[in-house]
Amino acid sequence: MxxxxxxxxxxxxxxxxxxxxxxxxxxxxxxxxxxxxxxxxxxxxxxxxxxxxxxxxxxxxxxxxxxxxxxxxxxxxxINSSMKLPILRLCTSTAVRSGQSVLAFGNSPSMNGTVTMGIVSGRRSLRGNMIQHSAVITGGFLGGHLLLW
Known part of the structure; x- marks a missing residue:
């Protein structure tokens, strides 16, 4: 499966x-x-x-x-952990293209491990290389990752 x-x-x-x-x-x-x-x-x-x-x-x-x-x-x-931790590999924002599907991961209030979906509408260089997308982000998503899909 x-x-x-x-x-x-x-x-x-x-x-x-x-x-x-x-x-x-x-x-x-x-x-x-x-x-x-x-x-x-x-x-x-x-x-x-x-x-x-x-x-x-x-x-x-x-x-x-x-x-x-x-x-x-x-x-x-x-964090100091004695075990080897699972990692999430990073990519550069230059690999992101308008129209690509993205998933946003986070912990919205009272729900852990939530996922929302959207599309990339563009990139801009305001305060660094930012990605504009339509995935719905709530307070708990702060710090979460955006995954190209």
């Missing part, structure tokens, strides 16, 4: 739990190195929050924020 795109990418899409004062919120990111580097949006980790990462296995780790670039809204966080 063929695996779905969602089930193939799910292991590399951890949940990020953020604590600001007394409130925890859930966002997402994606694992880019098997030793624990994770990319998310800069706005996800703004404001000196505590970040915990939960893998699909249920294992939880405290994360350290390694780098934040607010200009292009990207952050690199890291």
């Amino acid at each position: 063929e695996a779905s795109v969602s089930s193939c990418t799910a292991p590399s899409l951890p949940s990020l739990f953020l604590r600001r004062k007394v409130l925890w919120t859930t966002r997402t990111g994606f694992i880019i190195t098997d030793d624990g580097d994770i990319i998310t949006n800069a706005q996800v980790v703004q404001g000196g929050c505590r970040v915990q990462v939960e893998l699909k296995s249920g294992d939880r780790f405290d994360a350290t924020i390694r780098r934040v670039d607010e200009e292009v809204n990207i952050a690199l966080i890291h």
Whole structure:
């Protein structure tokens, strides 16, 4: 039986739990190195929050924020894990073409592992190389990945 795109990418899409004062919120990111580097949006980790990462296995780790670039809204966080982690390979945005189908992955409020679909409508160079698409993005999708389909 063929695996779905969602089930193939799910292991590399951890949940990020953020604590600001007394409130925890859930966002997402994606694992880019098997030793624990994770990319998310800069706005996800703004404001000196505590970040915990939960893998699909249920294992939880405290994360350290390694780098934040607010200009292009990207952050690199890291977890220390003794196991080799599943990664999501990156491609350059120059490989993206208008009209291509895309899937956006995230953790929308009260639902983990959600997926939405859209098409690429264009690319622009405002604050870096941005991809404009029609996939519906809610708050929980912050930091998730966009997969060419």
